[in-house]
Amino acid sequence: MTSSAEQNSQNVESIFNFLYIDQLRLSHIYAQLSNDGLISSSKKTQRHSDKDVFKGGASIGVLKGDYTGESGAESGIEHQIDTSYSRPSDVLNSLWENGFLEEKIKNADLGSMVLVNGSLTLMDFSMLKEMWPAILEMNIKNEAELKSPKDRKAFTDNARRDSKMILELVKHVPHLIQGSIKTEDDIQCWYTLKPDSMLISSGDLMLKHGGKIQGNWYVMGVLDAKPDANNSAIDLSQIGSVAAHLDPMKAGIRQSLGRPINQYGITPILILSVIRKCKS
Structure with a gap:
C-alpha cells in the first residue's frame, strides 16, 4: 500500500x-x-537571485581608468x-x-x-442510551401480545418490574x-x-x-x-x-x-x- x-x-x-x-x-x-522525533511543522524555502555585471572605461587627458560593477536582486x-x-x-x-x-x-x-x-x-x-426505555417497553408489548388475555396483565407487570432493574444496570454500561x-x-x-x-x-x-x-x-x-x-x-x-x-x-x-x-x-x-x- x-x-x-x-x-x-x-x-x-x-x-x-x-x-x-x-x-x-x-x-x-x-x-x-x-x-527527529515528532515534527509538528516544517519550512520549505526556495531562493532565486539575478546578477548583472557591467564594465566601462574613462579617459581625461593622460588619466585613463577602467571600472567593473555588479547589481543584483534576490527573491525567495x-x-x-x-x-x-x-x-x-x-x-x-x-x-x-x-x-x-x-x-x-x-x-x-x-x-x-x-x-x-x-x-x-x-x-x-x-444513540441507544436514551432509547432503552422505549425499546424495552416495545419488547414487553410485543411479547404480551403472544400471551393469553388472562395472563397478559400479570406478564406485563412482572416484565416492567424487571425492566426497571435492567435499565438501572444498562445506564452504567459503556x-x-x-x-x-x-x-x-x-x-x-x-x-x-x-x-x-x-x-x-x-x-x-x-x-x-x-x-x-x-x-x-x-x-x-x-x-x-x-x-x-x-x-x-x-x-x-x-x-x-x-x-x-x-x-x-x-x-x-x-x-x-x-x-x-x-x-x-x-x-x-x-x-x-x-x-x-x-x-x-
Missing part, C-alpha cells in the same frame, strides 16, 4: 480516504520512526508546512516499508501491528462506537472507536449506510485479543470475593455488548479506503 505525500507530484497513483485517525497513538508511533518563497496532515500516510508507509505491518492476522502475535482489509460494520451504542471488519476468508475483527477521532460522524454513516458501510476498507491497528480458546471463566480463587461476584456480570456485559468469543480484537489507529485514479 503506497501513496505519495508530495502534493505537487504528478505521479500520484492513489490517495487515502481516512474515516478514522487516532492522532495521539499515531504521534507516538511517528516519533519512534523519525530520527517560504512555505510553512503542517506535517499533521501527511503524518497518517507517512506512518502507514513507514510501517509497511520497515516490516511492522502484518496482513495475515492469524500469523500475528498479541501486541503486533496489523493491517486488515475487508468489509466494515459500525454501530454507535451511545455505550461506545463499535464495529467489525470481515476479511475475504471470513475472519472478523471487533473494535471500538473514539468519537473525537472520527472524520465522519457515526450518525452520518448510520443514516447513509445503516450498519454495514459500503466499499473496501483497511483497518490499521494493534492486535490485542484473539478468539477465545474456550469459554471458561477465570480462576475465582485468585481474586477477592467481591470481584468474584462481579465476574459473571462482566461476562454477561461482554456477551451482550462486547467482543464475540470467535472474533479477534483490535485497537484501530487508522481506518481508510484507497482512492485510485479514474480510468481514462
